Structures are given as structure tokens and as C-alpha cells.
Amino acid sequence: MSGTNSERELIAEGPAVVLVEPQLGENIGMVARAMANFGLAELRLVNPRDGWPNEKARSAASKADHVIDGTKVYETLEEAIGDLNFVYATTARERYGFKPVRSPVVAAETLRAKFRAGEKTGILFGRERWGLTNEEVALADEIVTFPVNPAFASLNIAQAVLLMSYEWMKSGMEDLSETLFQPVEQRPSTKEQIFGLFEHLEEALDARNYFHPPAKKPKMIDNLRAVISRRDFTEQEISVFRGVINSLDRFPRRWPKQQTKAGEPGEQTGNDGDAE
Numbered sequence: 001m002s003g004t005n006s007e008r009e010l011i012a013e014g015p016a017v018v019l020v021e022p023q024l025g026e027n028i029g030m031v032a033r034a035m036a037n038f039g040l041a042e043l044r045l046v047n048p049r050d051g052w053p054n055e056k057a058r059s060a061a062s063k064a065d066h067v068i069d070g071t072k073v074y075e076t077l078e079e080a081i082g083d084l085n086f087v088y089a090t091t092a093r094e095r096y097g098f099k100p101v102r103s104p105v106v107a108a109e110t111l112r113a114k115f116r117a118g119e120k121t122g123i124l125f126g127r128e129r130w131g132l133t134n135e136e137v138a139l140a141d142e143i144v145t146f147p148v149n150p151a152f153a154s155l156n157i158a159q160a161v162l163l164m165s166y167e168w169m170k171s172g173m174e175d176l177s178e179t180l181f182q183p184v185e186q187r188p189s190t191k192e193q194i195f196g197l198f199e200h201l202e203e204a205l206d207a208r209n210y211f212h213p214p215a216k217k218p219k220m221i222d223n224l225r226a227v228i229s230r231r232d233f234t235e236q237e238i239s240v241f242r243g244v245i246n247s248l249d250r251f252p253r254r255w256p257k258q259q260t261k262a263g264e265p266g267e268q269t270g271n272d273g274d275a276e
Contacts, residue, residue: 011039012066014168015111016122017161018080018087020136023049023128029060029068030158031125036064038165039172043071044080044122077124077136085119086111089132089140090160092153100142107144108167123164128157186234193238198225204245 017035022028022045032043045052052073061068074080081087088107089099102110111121124140126132137143146155146163155163170176202221211217233241 010066012041014040014042014115014121015088016042016044016084016120017165018044018046018077018122018124019048019157020046020077020124020132021049021127022157025050025054025056026060027128027157028054028071029057029062029064031161032057032061032064032067032071034158034162034165036061036067037162038169040165040168041067041070043067045071045073046077046080047075048073077139081122081124081139083120084122086114086121087124087140088122088142088144089124089137090144090146090164091126091131091137092145092148092155093131099137099140102142102144104144104146104163104167105170107142108164108171110142111168112171125157125160186236189233189235189238193235194229194233197228197233197238197241200242200245201228204248208248 017031017040019028019031022031025048028043028045028048035041035043048054050056052071053068058065058068072080088102088111107123111123114121123144124132124136126136144164146160148155202224205211205224211220
């Protein structure tokens with residue numbers, strides 16, 4: 001990947017993430033990291049159990065310091081969302097009431113539309129052990145729930161924030177197949193380059209008595225060429241292969257003659273087609 005993170009523009013916008021009575025500083029830090037991964041930056045805490053600031057949170061945030069440094073703390077949920085125009089509450093539990101229930105995709109698209117319209121929005125996440133209370137959910141405009149395994153629906157707080165942050169990032173992409181970087185552009189090899197690779201490899205193997213016994217050489221060469229020609233090589237890949245073959249010339253081309261008893265030279269053995 002070309003460039004470094006410091007050379008890229010830092011994305012820091014979107015809905016506020018509101019954690020209601022989070023317990024562990026490590027969890028808050030992992031939430032901040034998940035937010036930073038996908039361009040969210042505004043973190044609000046409602047009555048964190050271990051107080052704030054929290055060094056364990058900063059450590060777990062893995063350098064998402066802009067999120068940690070900008071974190072605001074409130075005594076009540078009402079205060080934390082008082083300036084927001086629209087709020088989602090996250091839950092995996094079934095609730096019977098009058099709140100519309102949305103999927104993460106729909107929720108992210110709604111948040112994106114409101115963000116573009118200049119509205120301030122937020123997403124509520126509950127406690128690690130039991131989530132949001134019914135009273136807290138009632139303060140939100142709509143509910144967002146995740147398509148999880150019904151028999152194992154529990155998500156930890158950082159996972160839940162990561163899922164919503166990811167959907168938020170996707171909602172702002174014009175092309176969902178888009179990636180931040182592309183592989184290095186390479187030119188396809190020509191047939192002449194492939195033929196050159198064949199000859200180079202065969203000469204190097206022949207010099208090391210690979211094609212043994214001699215009667216099998218034509219078939220072994222056919223098999224070797226068939227294997228190499230099964231895919232389309234690029235010019236750079238051909239260059240890599242030929243560099244490997246060139247390196248063979250740093251070593252003796254023939255195995256030393258083995259000595260038999262009484263000092264008589266023994267015959268050099270072949271490999272019957274197998275590389276040694």
C-alpha cells in the first residue's frame with residue numbers, strides 16, 4: 001500500500017455514538033477504535049462506571065486519540081442526546097411497542113440522509129451486561145437491530161459499534177465494490193517471454209541432470225511446459241521466475257561423482273523426473 005495513514009485525510013464525521021453506563025475502560029477504548037476505523041469521531045458517555053478520563057480506554061483505543069480526546073461525559077441520557085435531532089437505539093431483544101425497527105443498512109442510510117440535511121444524529125448502545133432499558137429505548141426515535149443468530153444474539157459493545165460504523169461508512173460510498181487501494185498495474189507477458197522462460201528453465205534443469213532417464217525427457221518437458229502455461233503470467237512474474245533460475249548458477253551444475261569402493265568412480269544417479 002502506498003503512502004501512510006498520516007498522509008491520508010482523517011475522516012471524522014457522522015452520528016454521535018452514545019454509550020450508556022459503560023463499565024470497562026477497555027471496552028470504551030475498543031469502541032473508539034471501531035469508530036475511528038470507519039470515520040466516526042464523536043463519542044459520548046453516560047455515567048461511565050470507572051470515571052473519565054481512563055487510561056485503559058486510551059490504551060485499548062490503539063491510537064484513536066482524536067476520539068478519546070473528544071469524548072464527552074454526561075450524567076444522564078437525556079443530557080447526552082438533548083441537542084440531537086434524531087436517535088437510534090440498538091438492541092437484539094424483541095420489544096413490543098410503537099418504535100419502528102430497522103436493519104443496520106436502512107438505519108445507516110437514514111442517518112446518512114439526515115447528516116447530509118444538516119441534522120444531528122446519534123446511536124445509543126447499552127451496558128455490556130444487559131443493554132438498554134425500555135425507558136432508555138423510549139427516548140430514541142427508532143430501533144436498529146442486527147441479523148444475528150437467534151440462539152446466540154449477544155454482541156459485545158465494541159462489536160455492535162463496529163457493525164454500525166461499518167454500515168455508516170458503506171452508506172457514503174458511491175460504489176460498494178470500491179477499495180482504498182488497487183494492486184500494482186502489471187503488463188501481461190508475451191508468448192515470446194513465456195518461450196524464453198521455458199528455455200531458461202529447461203537449460204538449468206538439464207545442466208543438473210533433472211531429465212533422467214534420457215528417454216523420458218520429451219515427456220517431462222511437455223509436462224513442465226503444460227504446468228507453466230496453465231495461467232497467464234505478467235512480465236513482472238516472468239522476471240521473478242527467471243531471477244530464481246539465475247540464482248541456481250551460483251551453485252555447481254553437476255552433483256559431484258560418488259566414489260565406490262577401492263576409489264573407483266561411481267555413476268551419477270538421476271531422479272526419474274523428480275526434483276532433488
